[in-house]
Amino acid sequence: MLLSNIRGLLPASNLLGKLLIRNSLALYSSTSSVATPVNKEPKQDKLFRSVEIEVRGHDKAVLKSYLEFLKNTIAHLELRRTEVRTLPYIRWIQWALRAKFAKKKYKLHYETRTHISQITVLDVTGSTASTFLEYIQRNIPEGPGIKKEPAVKMQETDTVHLVFVYGTLKSGEPNAPVMTDDSTGTCKFIGKAQTLTKFPLIIGSIYNIPFLLNLPHKGHLVEGEVYGIDSKKLSFLDEFEAHPQFYRRERLPVKLIDGAGSTTDRTMDVWIYLLPTWRDQLYDENTTVYSCYSSGGAHGRVYVSKFM
DSSP states (O other): OHHHHHHHHSOTTOHHHHHHHHHHHHHHHHHHSOOOOOOOOOOOBOEEEEEEEEEEESSHHHHHHHHHHHHHHHHHTTOEEOOOEEEEEEEEEEEEEOOTTOSSOSEEEEEEEEEEEEEEEEEEEHHHHHHHHHHHHHHOTTOOEEEEEEOTTSOTTOOBEEEEEOSTTSTTSTTHHHHHOGGGOOEEEEEEEEESSOBOEEEETTTTEEEEBSOTTSSBOOEEEEEEEOHHHHHHHHHHTTTTTTSEEEEEEEEEEOTTSOEEEEEEEEEEEEBOOOOGGGSOTTSOOBSSOOTTSTTOOOOOOTTO
């Protein structure tokens, strides 16, 4: 519309008119562009030690269906839970009077029983808990009662840092006890995940160490595990990985993998330890690149601890 109005005012053959049109278009395009948002540090998530869910129903069969729905939802999200606990039911009695001239008893006895069951979800992040609770509240008509208990082992900020591990720190790998050691901080398994950007994952040195090179768009999408850790554990991992002298801890997006091994639409920003620099002989065109690391893989290069 703007271009047609300008051309209607000035002849196309006029040099001045062409310059005015060009300048007007440049001004129009620059003023209509959207400012690029400034990247902000993502808000840290919370970690809850337990989330108690209380479900009530007047009919035992209906209550049983609610509990099956809850257990299936918890299993789908791969969360840990306690066994279902049955609490004492609530008994409600109401007496009603009949007309005195009625031949039968003039008092009626109404009684209802509210059956109560309780289930507890353990070690869940705040974002997962919010999604889970909103989902079950929409699908259980009675509306479950909920009680959340923050993780007492977390520091005063009660925040959780998400870290992506791809090598010997994964569950079942040689250095997995480093993650689960409570003396170095709190650690909660979130789920398996895959990077959104390709990186070269290689095995190198005489110790057969897995390295993730900071060389984006080369190699494969890398599979690993996401953990929620506290600040104490993060500081320990920085020392363990020699950050920033050797490895560099970078924040990158990953996509979670479901129980069937397929990637989901759920993404999250996590910390990843990348190798920023390396010698030419460590990585060249003949180097084998992996998408998923295992010390006992077919490559035959078993990890050797430097502290043996």
